[in-house]
Amino acid sequence: MSAVLDIQGLSLGVRTEAGMAHILDHVDLAVHSGEIMGLVGESGCGKTTLARALLGNLPESGAWKAGGGIRLDGEEMLQGGSKARALRGRVVTFIPQDPLASFNPLFRIGTQIRDLLRAKLPASESPGGWKPAVISMLKAVLLPYPDAILAAYPHQLSTGQRQRVMIALALLPQPRLIIADEPTTALDASTQRQILGLLRRLAAERGAAVLFTTHDLAAAWEVCDRISVMYAGQVVEIAERDRFFTRARHPYSRMLLACLEDGSTGIPGDAPDPHAPSAGCRFAPRCPNRSQICIEARPELAVQSDGDLLACHHPWGDAAAGAHV
Amino acid sequence: MPGRLRRAAKWRINWLKWFGDMMEAICKTIVKSALFFILAVMFGGSVAQAQTESRFVYANTSSFESLDPHTNFDVPSAAVRFNLYDGLYRWVDNPPQMIPWLAESYTVSEDGLVYTFKLRHDAKFHDGTAVTAADVVYSIERIIALGKGAASNYIDIVPPGTTTAPDAHTVVFHLKTPSAIFLKTVPDILIVNSALVKSKEVNGDWSGTWLARNEAGSGSYALVRHEPSLGFSARRFADHFAGWGENPIDELEFRTVQDINTRVLGLIRGDYHGTDGYLPFTQIQRLRQAANVKIIEQETMRIFLLSLNNAKPPLDNVHFRRALSYAFDYDGFINNILNGSVTRNPGPNPNTIWGNPADLQGYSYNLDKAREELSKVPGPIRPITFEASAGYSDTEQASIFFQNALRQIGIESVVKVSPWPVVLSHLSSSDTRADIVAHWRSAFYVDPNNWVGEMYGTRYQGKTSSYYSNPEFDRLLERALISNDQEERRKLYEEMTRIVIDDAAAIFVYSTRWNGPYAANVEGIRFSPVSNGLDLRWASMKH
């Protein structure tokens, strides 16, 4: 299976008043065709920035400095350029976190969809104009009365409806990769489950890979094939879903899972200052397993025996293999 | 495939058609507006040449809010009074002389109480009806009843209801007391079309509302338009009894232009053909340099004075008033601030009129004498107030100038600047008027009574603002008003002038020179100090 998305050694820094903030640090991540990859971590860990960098959508105010590369279908995305632009909206699409804010409030849904499609899918490719395809897609995301939806303004739809439209929009160009940036945070639990199920089903049907960022492990469990965990701008673990939920190896992953289990909201300690990254493991200050080497040397993301990846000097499995937390 | 191609072609055609339509519409709009604009510019430029009739635009200093000839009496309103209306007589030329106008002649009874005027037979109102004695009777009654404008000339001597019209062309005025000045004020009895005016009356208002916006006269020009905020325009009344000379002005337009610069620059640019003759020196200098403007110079009877509130301490003290009169630097003001464009006028009457003593000296600038007089005034002296008229820089500058001199003799003062109507309303009472108010006194009729008499006679109090009262002066004035002996009147007015100067009732500064700016192609402006060059029927204009 080839990788639709191949991120290698991606570093991103932004200049702020306090100096250079290292938001992403040597991130390696690959998403294979048709798979749903969950990208989890606390807010501020860099997962949204990663998504934005991929989409050429970093905040304009700010001097960014990048290293490494993002390849989508073999195309370099980080440096931008017309090829990268052409891929966006066709090969890679996007499901935003806040569907209400992501629609322009002053235009009808139909107008906004039409403009997107016109730009991305020339009229000749969709017989009968853009509408039939959109309507069938809206039906596919289980939206009744698609015509009414198209004629409506964003604020007239419910949150769930808006997110379904977003999913439909993301699927319409038949992309190879969909980036879903915390797509369900704005939804209540039952809607959330429906939407996630829908996303998973439709992505699978259409063979689209999904990069699904979330801070919600439960949601990740619902949809993902694989899970990657980010901490302070670094990927610390990438594991197949079931293995991750049963025997995650990185201490940070375990603590996240522990939170999910007992319903507590946090891990003791603060995320490190992005302006002054340490030479060692970034999680070390909060890690119960830390030793001298953790402070001195950064652990590499290495392939494990089962094919998962891990960056840790003292993985959990070594100390208490198979222990269920 | 063919389907797709066809669709593509159809789409292309639609698009082309749409684009074509769009471009066509845009081009059409652009061409249309451009044409309209070009036409506009061309017409705008060429319209002056296209005109066949002469049009004279006068830039007026104040606005013509009301056109009623019987309630307006200030200098700018001469434009209304002498162009739209006629009086029984008319003042023309300089020195002014009174020529028969609607009346052909008059007779006075022996006792000086009955004036009989014979009217011309060929005078017509603008609506074609003849001017008759009944119109004269109505007009004088209206003036007296409204009590404004020139009314103060008649209120005391012409009782209401006494004027009669024995026949259509004879009017008889029955005066209460003999009056030496009545005849001289007759030009101000402007005749309105009584039938027309009566028909517009509402609630016994003597048609005041209607006449404010309309005209009912027999004058040389007939009103065409009146916009209170803009001014008025009038067309030559070809049937006017006085006939017309060569190239008369066909259309008159009096436009309100309050800003001096706009008036001057407009004249230079040729937008206006005349404006007031009392511009500041620098502006006149500028106009002199313009090729298409000429300045007509005339001595006037308009005097400038700093009038004093004679009733209010410490100004009720003659020594204080004399100190003030000595403290004003007449030559400095006239030569430096006004660049010598005016003439020193030491007394209340214009230099050029009779009634001034031959040996009249007046006051001169002498701070030592001022201090000496001031030492006779019991102190301490409160700060003195000035009120100047906004927009009339002479009044403001004279006040500031004088303020500076007063400080040197230890008198503090405050200058306030108000619009003329406000100054006027303040002048109406001794309590509200400022101590020193700089203003001009113009000629309304040509007799020393217009100046020294009306300004300082107790009988005129309320109308005048000097609040000066002197029994000796009043005795002389009463005699002068009923005397019909010119030599006796001369002596009386000379004596009154001497008293006023000795009492330093005001600070008399200068008499204006009139520098009437006109477009170079305007000829025959007939200046009189009464109409100030606004009586335009005599003028001609080449076009």
Next chain:
Amino acid sequence: MRGLLRRLRRDRMAMLGLGLLTCLILIALLAPYIAPYPEDVWEFHVELRLSPPSTDTLLGTDRMGGDILSRVIFGARLSLLLSGISVGVALVIGGSLGLVAGFYRNWISDGLMRIADVFLAVPQILLAIAIVQILGPAIENVVLALSLTYWPFWARLVYAQTRSISNEVFVEAAMALGVPAWRVMLLHILPNIASPIIVRTSIGLGGTVLAVATLGFLGLGAPPPTPEWGSMVAESRAYFPDAWWYTLTPGLAIFLTVLGFNLVGDGLRDALDVHMRRGVD
């Protein structure tokens, strides 16, 4: 606050404005020492009137022969003083009303804000003209008129700010601890809403300088011959355009002063905006 200043320091336009204002204030303070002919504020040399700029009188003389440069320099005093006091009074009146109304939020505060709206329902300058005309043209009446017409701006601003902040935890906490209301308002609320007030005041000062000049231009300012910029421009109209220097200098003085206040105000606003946005992030 320190971040704000740092940000401001980097804003070149705001620095320009600050420089302008500093110069102006210095000029105003040192007027008697800087002005080449300080006595020309009251004394005249009519024989020198309307002379063009020369080495003796750098910016020419006015209609009474006064040195325009000296008069404009002294005019800075008057202009800054009048605007400063007017804005100060408006700020104190409007600010305290707004603070109290925003804090208590009952029908009285609604009424107060409605009164403020009434004042805002017509152009401020019109009300000010009317008030000065009625009370008579004088310096103290200018101050009175401007304070009376400008207070609603601050009342509205402070009211809105107070309302938005009085729900905050620290205010409620202070109230719960039994801190007296006036202390909460002065020590807890006021410092937290100071920034927008400062911005508004800076821009308001510029507007007030213009208003003072406009009143002077209409003949409703300080009585002549007080050196006031607006009335100097009005005086110069009679000699315009020949005596171009007469109009130019006071007009430029007004321009530079207002520009100074506006640039500083803009800079403050920008700095503050970023500041607040960072705070939210």
Next chain:
Amino acid sequence: MRWLSIIGNRLIWFFPTMLGLLLIVFVLSRVVPIDPAVLVAGENASAEQIERVRGHLGLDQSLPRQFLTYLGDVSQGNFGTSVYTRQPIVTDLAIRFPATLELTFVAVIIAALIGIPAGVLCGLHRNSWLDHFLRVIAASSMATASFWLAMQLQMIFSVELAWLPLSGRSAGFIPETATGFLFLDAVLAGDVRLFASALAHVILPALTLALPAAATLVRFTRNGVIAALNSPSVSYQTAMGLPRRIIVWKYVLRLALGATVTQFGLVFGVLLAGAIVVETVFDWPGLGSYAVRSILSSDYNAVMGFTLWTGALFVLVNLLVDLLQAAIDPRGSA
């Protein structure tokens, strides 16, 4: 229903606001140091005449009573008579209103034509030299006293270059017009000369009036564009690869203009305040010069009438802005 509630919202406060405004002006006009009766009675009036006028004007009654009487008159559309023009105030205002409205309208157009594109450019090229340059220009035009600017413009365009007339509303007498709006009348009558004259006369005053308003618009539009560019919807559209030009010229612009429209009430206030001075300098026969003249000649009926008129106009403009905003923004006035 939404429209009704917007209108209703404005109207509920209309009468109390007007009442308050009237009260302020009334109180002001009665503490005036000169006696209106003297003013009305005229220069030569005797004491009895003045007393008669006083009785006629109701000035001998108590102040609250006078106020109630005035309110009664106003509610019947009678604002009293101007001391100065001797015409009913309503007539005076009605005659002058078209001139001011025309001037303000042209100024709004100029301000929008200058201010909005400049603001968009500034917003799109934030912190570029163009942005700085335009902002300095905007700050400068806000800092210029309009009476002074007017004189400089007259100097350059009327005196030195002699391109444009110095002042007034049209060359020659304004023809008897149907609407009072010169441009409209010129077009209706097909009078090209009048149109040209009106155009030439309106340029300088409208420009003087428009500059500070344009500066206000630059500021709001710039901020609007920046806010719109930073909005999540733009971020989404960028991520979805929508071409930049469509994003900017369709979506961002509409968002930014929505913000600008809400400021038109403010802009109108700037213009109306400016008109007071600008009309005076340019001898423009409108409400502004009328107001100044009335105030300076202590014509308090006129001042009260003008104030009420302006206040009502303000409410109306704000209402229009509300409605316009509702038309632009489908979410309603939240």
